[in-house]
Amino acid sequence: MIGVYVSWRAGRLDRLHARLEAARFALDAALIRRSSVALELASSGLLDPAASLVLAGAAHDARSARSGQEMPESDLTRALRAVFSQSDFRASLSGAEGAEELLAELEGAAHQVFLARKFYNDAVAATRIARRKWLARALRLAGGAAMPEFFEIDDSLAPAGEDGRGADMPHLTS
Secondary structure, eight states, X not given: OHHHHHHHHHHHHHHHHHHHHHHHHHHXXXXXHXXXXXXXXXXXXXXXXXXXXXXXXXXXXXXXXXXXXXXHHHHHHHHHXXXXXXXXXXXXXXXXXXXXXHHHHHHHHHHHHHXXXXXXXXXXXXXXXXXXXXXXXXXXXXXXXXXXXXXXXXXXXXXXXXXXXXXXXXXXXX
């Protein structure tokens, strides 16, 4: 009976690690998509040159970061928020060809990052709880796998309280 329980715990931990890996791949894909759309916006000619340079630099840094990815991703969010908070931003885009589609794509990419990060952090929490159990530690059921870390970034494109939705959900359009 003990062997069955240990086998079940080991299988559970293995499934949690697989879920964690899948969630990380989804998060990486969402982050790459967001930086790609940000680069597309920066090179579209819809923004003023200074904003384009700042946004392109932040998107490039976020895309090329290998370790310590949280800071460049948060910097990209802050660059996007700075661009969209300019008082004349909406007026400058009105009537521009492809502007609404690009903004909708960026909003979708930002929302995907929000969801992927949430799913990843949920998987990290579940895996950490399972690995802290006495049996998992005593029998080293996790093997040599490193303890997973949470992925914390600033992913809100609107300041808290703006338009009543709060800062926990990324959004560009009102």
